[in-house]
Amino acid sequence: SSGINAEYGVNFPVDNFAAQGTKGQWVSNERERKVYRLFGVTNHTGTLEGGHYIGCARNPASGDWFTYDDHVIRPMRASQTQKKEAYLLFYTSLSEAEDRQILR
16 A cells, blocks of 8 residues: 655555665665564644644554544544655564565
8 A cells, every 4th residue: 555645646655665775775685674564654734834733553452543633533544544644654664574474
């Protein structure tokens, strides 16, 4: 899955993002290649002069997503993280066992 940011079409993966590229660009060798999973997004609405931030985060135990808008917390679908308002993305690396299974 991927999301699009603003008019430029910035895509971001939700699951199984494998950092790869030429040597020295993303990883220095194949053994250092890691797989990452999105666990949080900060969305911004408004202008450069002012606006509002809304957070989205994945529960690490259940995998369920929630949106945090001031004092209101609501469940959401992972696909709802993919908004053009995405401002900051937070990833965590998967365990070595999960890495090996995905990178096969």
